[in-house]
Amino acid sequence: MSGSRKRIAVDMDEVMADAVAEFLRRYERDFNEQVSDEALRGRRLWEAVRSDRHDTMLGYLQTEDFFSVLNVMPESQRVLRALQEKYEVFIATAAMEVPTSFTAKYEWLGEHFPFIPSSHIVFCGDKSIIRADYLIDDNPRQFLRFEGEGILYNAHHNVNVTGYRRVHDWLDVEKMFLG
């Protein structure tokens, strides 16, 4: 990378924003049924529920408010602000997969992470387009052609994935990058 500071790209869903919790909240509301941690372990949400419910769940993503109401992952605000002191921080989210999410995602970032300039927000699809030294992401597929180091953010669906340094929460991120 050019410049003296290394660059960290950070995924949004499941890393900064707790999308799965909102999915499960709506699922339990609509089907009156809980999805157990055991059922989710090592699986995508879609693999853990009945396939005749997928359409309803895909519908959640299309609602205008889904990405607006997501909770912020604990400590992510404090740690990201600290990372900005030593690194160049970019947000890189695969928003192209859900085009209806653009505005909600942009506004969510402005509300919860106002210290991240919009020039450092990226809506993309294939993250191999991202030029950064590190990419913190829960989706290991995004690391396959990424040319920096992929740091796997722990999530129910990736517990069995190996080959990457793993962080379990933002305190782990802080330890890894800020000693």
Add this chain to the structure above:
Amino acid sequence: MSGSRKRIAVDMDEVMADAVAEFLRRYERDFNEQVSDEALRGRRLWEAVRSDRHDTMLGYLQTEDFFSVLNVMPESQRVLRALQEKYEVFIATAAMEVPTSFTAKYEWLGEHFPFIPSSHIVFCGDKSIIRADYLIDDNPRQFLRFEGEGILYNAHHNVNVTGYRRVHDWLDVEKMFLG
């Protein structure tokens, strides 16, 4: 770059989409005055018009339809399709500067460039985040920290800029990349 094919990132406004023409059309409608080519030469649009009209012009960008109605630059569709045969093509637009443009830009690409997969569309701000071998852009500021080669797409405001290979239209792009 990994993989065998080189990667070309392509800017939208003034490269694929004729935004200046639409600006001038609205300006002439509202102020009953033409902006001459001479006034635009070597200048940004903002520098070529009276400053008390800037607010009105900024308002154009906020209208829902501005980015929907832009004309496609001549030959860009045919040449981009041909480039895809030999290169990885990504679209990289500084949409973060105009957040109201997200949906219109996305739909415009789908309408006029349906052969470009959404996974290869990037809405960003600072294009130094783009990992590509080439960036075709009319804005030389975007080349300063870009690590590939910046190819300057000719525009009224950049005629005096030197230091980059320049293309005047999509036939020039075709010659440069497809011989």
